[in-house]
């Protein structure tokens with residue numbers, strides 16, 4: 001899907017467990033300026049429902065699982081994240097919805113910019129209005 005892709009990170013496994021390194025601009029396609037994580041989401045709760053204008057992000061589910069619906073004016077996809085060595089890259093002008101958080105899930109997000117509410121489009125009709133020009 002345009003502006004969305006899965007990234008497979010290294011999974012260094014030995015008898016002591018697993019280690020996954022993630023290096024800015026090497027393993028992901030941008031410099032990381034911000035990290036946040038989402039946890040403790042109760043069953044049935046959905047999050048997201050917005051797009052960003054400039055932000056690039058990589059979403060990684062560190063424990064349990066979560067589903068991510070991504071949309072643009074022409075395409076829609078659902079990705080289940082359940083492997084901490086896999087990240088979902090989401091670029092600008094992609095609508096996202098997170099749902100089906102399973103018990104104990106921890107969603108880590110690596111972001112290319114500092115937090116700015118101005119970068120969000122939280123209304124789907126406004127999103128379509130801005131996005132159609134970019135997806136022609």
Ligand code: T46
Nearest residue numbers: 034036038047048049052055057059096098109114115
């Ligand atoms: C995204 C998805 C995957 C901050 O103060 N700083 C931050 O860095 C972030 C991310 C959020 N906030 C505040 C803004 C809201 O008052 O935390 C509150 C919850 O944020 P929001 O409702 O936007 O959370 P989600 O889970 O719907 O979306 C988040 C990110 O905001 C968003 O960029 O792509 O995760």
